[in-house]
Amino acid sequence: MKMLDFKVKRFVGIIFHLILAQICLAQTGIANQNFGKDTLQLREVVVRATRPLAKLNSEGFVTEVKGTVLEKLGFAKDVMGMLPGVLNNNGSIEVFGKGKPVFYINGHIVRNNIEVEQLKANQIDKITVITNPGSRYASTVGSIIKITTIKKVGDGFSFDNIATIGYRNYLYGKDNLDLNYRIDNLDVFGTFGFEKGKDTNSSKNVQNSWLSSHHQQNTTMKSTQHSNLIDGKWGFDFSSSPKLSFGAFYQVSYAPTKTNSSIMSSLYSDDVIESETSAYKDIKLRDLEHLLDGYCHGGWGKWNLEMTFDLMWKKIRENQNVIEQTGINQDFGIKDVGHARLMATELYASHPFLKGNFSFGVDFTNSSREENSESENSIMAGENNKIQELNMAYYVETMQHLGNVTFRIGGRYEHVNSEYFIGGRKNHEQSHVYDKFFPTASLSLPIGKTMVQLSYSKQCYRPLYSQLSNTVHYVNKYLYQSGNPYLQPSYSDNISLNLRYRWLALTANYKKVQNQIITSYTYYDDSKTIALLKKENSRNSLSNLQIMASFMPGFLWKCYYPVLACGVVSQFYKIDYRGNIKHVDNPLVVVKFNNIFKFHNNYMATVNYSWRSEGNSENIKMGSVGQINLSLAKDLSEKWNVKLSANDIFNTARKNTFTIFSGMNDVYIEKAASVRAVECIVRYKFNTVKTKYKGKGAGKKEMDRL
Template identity: 35%
Template sequence: MKTCIAAARRKLISRETLNRITLLCALLGLAVCSEAQDIAGTVTDNQQRPVEFATIVLLDAKDSTYITGAITDIDGRFAIKAEQPGLLKVSCLGYGDTYVDAAPGNIGTIRLTPSSVALGEVVVSATRPRTKIKDDALVTTIENSALAHAGTANDVLGRVPGVIKNGESIEVLGKGTPLIYINGRQMRNASELDQLSSETIKDIEVVTSPGARYDASVNAVIRIKTLKPAGEGFGLESRTMAGAAHYVYGLEEVNVNYRNGGFDLFGMLEYDNNRDRQNNTMAQNTYASSTIQQSTATRRFNSSQMYAGRLGMNYTFNEHHSAGLIYDFSFRPTETRNGSYTSMSVNEILENELNNADTTDVYNRQHLLSGYYNGKFGKWQLDINTDAMWSNQDKYQQVNETATNADNRMFATDNRVDSRLYAAKASLSRPLWNGSLTVGTEWSFVRRTDIYASQESFIDNSNTKIHEDNGAGFAELSQRFGKVTAMIGLRYEHMDSRYYDNGKKMSEQSRIYNNIFPSAMVSFPLSNVRVRLNYARKISRPAFSQLNSNVQYINRYTYQSGNPYLKPVYRDYVSLLANYRWLTVMLDYAHVSDYIMSVYTQYGNNPEIALLQKQNAKSYNELTGMINAATVFGIYHPVLMAGIRAQFFDIKFCGQTVKLNNPIGIIRFNNAINLPLDAWLNIDFSWRTEGNAENMYLEDTWQCDLGLYKSFCKDRWNVKLQCNDLFSTANSGMVLRSDVREIRMKKKLDTRNISVTVRYKFNATKSKYKGTGAGKDQKSRL
């Protein structure tokens, strides 16, 4: 009876929530259906680039008398007050005049054709990267700038305002890892950034407050747009890299493309062989009834390969309809060898010494099948994306541990993870009033099995399954009122997560969530400064690996495990962005609830064993600021970015409250110099100051990188010589305090290396694939 009542209550709550969403969407629709009195649109050239300062004149349709006029802004947009239909005359220097019949409302895009007047030879030289606020994004133009010679998309992102390159990872300041799109298609793996040459990039859009059309777990989005290639037929592009650190490594990649009319067939093969080494020291103190001291020195060697490929096709039926299918696979075998020495003392009296040697072999396989359809029906634009992903991970660990005052241990563990994802997303958009309306839905279904086996009694075996069903609906409205642009959005998400332990459903770990995520944006000029204000509510769900109950053996005094009781993290963001010519300023406030952070607790009843796992912390606030200046002095193109991140957070440590409010500063100084023969020298410096993040104190770290770039044969060949971490200073240190434990760790990383990359392209045509993917949050969690 109680079960039936609980089920009825859940259905009632869900029905009430759906009713609220329906009412809100109805009010949203009513708010935008008023009669408009503006004729609005956008002017572009024949390559769909916005035309600035074009003259718009509204003429009487009967006798062509002048009524009113306007000039397009930096994004090619205009709006004219009008009470009745008329004839628009659009003109701009270098283009032929265009006449359009227009009525009040959004008339869409007007395309200008270059005039036939010969202007003689025009030489376009590199200028500074131009950054501006456009709709929901901060847009940096790469084409014809110094950044076009940076090397790869990865190199470019490390120089874009608001973006931080930390090793091979990309972060948006204050927002973490972004979702990255390349020409509207979601990036499948990080290697795609290295596959994309910087000279093929048109611009990069950084979205720091994504709207309702994106999953609520997405805190930041980067959209990369490439230049449109010319020509059809067969195209080929290859990339070869060879490098040296304390070893020799390399990479080989080949992209092929065949295009004929509306048909597009493309493929890619890549092989990557890499290694790294790392030296760590850790001191762990436990202040219980006795003071337990552990000191560990570890040397780690890692060897990995990647075999990846892609095969896809695309067909454009006409300018209004296109469809495509793509298959993506990767296989990543990795071997890690660790050797460590640990001493354990109680009240400064040595109790035991350990020598550990362990080997871990990991085999990751992933298959992804994606499809899309884009169609236009009158004023409606329909986008449908589907994804099916299969991934497997086999992990084998062998441990050999000798002790001076305890029994020796030699054992093995086996961890097998199998994941399945099926997702679909559909959205409808159309011009409405002086803007556009987008509505849509997104669904995903996840099935994940995690089996962990050990033959030892001190480590528990586990067999867990997670089944998750997710559904979402969203609506987003953007409007333009003169020079003011506004956007409001609403997203509803329903998640049903079921957790099984040895085939039995665990009610406490199984949960149902119903969430509403609003977002709003307004952009307006203040004299010559463009300003944008944003609000968004976001969620971060724990990764599936963080939800398992496996216990990983580090040594007999330190274990690591997941936590099936983790709850999602909620963030409320308020952001301010301002842009004036070469200067960009960003301020961001975030209220964070239930943040997931690493803690050390006691394992079982033994105070000598520490368990590292993730737990939800209490709420706290965070402030982030950034200023970016990019200008040019002849052949010298400097870009300076300074940022700061401050949290207001405290913890309980040894019965006392410890404030962790020291801010962290970030300095990035990029210098590009145009040398003779059109070669480019890049000297990049980055520094992160000491300060607090989460429940940690981080030491400062800095590094300097050098690069030399030159293209040949009309850009058919290009060569990049790169030296990363010239002075081998990109090391890290931290102090983590939790409950009655304090851990001090230092890492000496293997980041200094030198490499040479050679690219060759023949009739290189990029795929016209327009899919954007579905189930993005679930794919990242898997």
């Protein structure tokens, strides 16, 4: 094994040296960093590597940021792209095989992504990636990213502002301001955000139906969107002692959007054209959300007690006007108004027990969403529906250390009462009560020089409220979209394996899903000329295997830090398609190769490559896509930082393609949206301190569903 290690490091070192030697020879003036260097003699080549920055413990992969090259990257999301098992897709963070994670900063749940976007890399102490959350977290939570910031000291006023200007088809800009005033044990803080942009995109749909004859609808659409965001947050935090702290904040956000689209459609029957239509569509959307969050942490003897609560209310108003031209102009409008509210609270207690601890708690969530739609001069009928849910959850968990072995076992019982109302009357057929127990277990131990974590969990995916709505939305003349009030939750059994050996990190996950929620393609009415996209539960179970290996040799030559990750997602699934059984099991391959270069005078450059192959996901065939991003950053002083970036420099990520297979139908969708952009980010700060707010929040997943 030692000889194999030596040969691998020798090969990697020589290859990297050939590419980077000339660059790194010029970096002799770089200040020495305390990275625990090891020197390895390879003929005439001397390779200096650092100890790996990521390790595996009983929770998951923990990556140190403070005092490493990662703290110079710029912002938190830039750091996350360097973590094992984490993908940064143009600012959208995903945990491989687990989807979008739930973020925690210093123990409190993140409700607004602005908080993550504002967080700078040099404020972070460490980041933990949890791929199999314990019983304390809702059964719908697939992964968690916990960020621990560096503790700041000192009183007074702090100011932190991030201004961004970029070009992607059109100019866009945004600004985020963070204010904090600390005196003794009291923090008073506020954040303000503003975004304004304009963008264009296009799409092409080809819908095929094989009935008594072959019907095909071809549609092309071009859209221009104007978007704005105004966000504000004010709160306080008070710590009277190490065992007692409490705080609260109020947040409001307003997001108006306007979209103009032109649509060309044609209908063919057995390759003979039957009709052609052009249409113009204008959509005005107003989204207003209020959030009130509070917490209290206390201790009593050896007991640790926590209480959190959230109140959220939201209103969405959409006005849609459509003009169809089929020889005779037809003008119709659709008005949709949605109201949502949520009340959530959590009580949690923990106590030392044997060689670990014992914890238990209760979650309570009460939420509702009401939607009213009106249609003028349209064949689509107006709708009035309301969904109301009550969710009670009780959980218990223990973690024990037996020498080098750590095990965690727990269980969570959830009771959900979902009521569906149409026109103010309860519909019993579409109302349901669910009672389910979700066990979790994990085992962590070292085997030689390899750290191993094996875990099991049972998880649930509940439909989004919009997926349960029976409101029909107009896409184009031959395609509508709606929810499905008959949807049932899907349940999965998950087995996860994480390994950490020196510079190699391996994540593997196998899951089997019942009642998988998939996208179906049916008809709106008996004429079978208008297709309807909606969600439905699959009759067949779906099995899924995901494996990703991350190679992180550490910091090389004092100027280069590479991370290479390769992953594969392979599903085992079959569907009914055109009277036969179709196996949709082509694997998806994912590659990321991120590189950090450190230069003189506080310059930092990155070259990041990402690629996803063609393959299947559920009943969908996805096309391949890839891109290369570049950036250059410089700390001008302790107060000023500038970063220049160029995303998707070869414009290879512009087009995304999907093909949905369903029954006797399929639809090919080709979307073109610019990812290529240039951006300049300027940050100014003074006397910055991170707020001590420790609220964890409650009902995060329920807010996402709303």
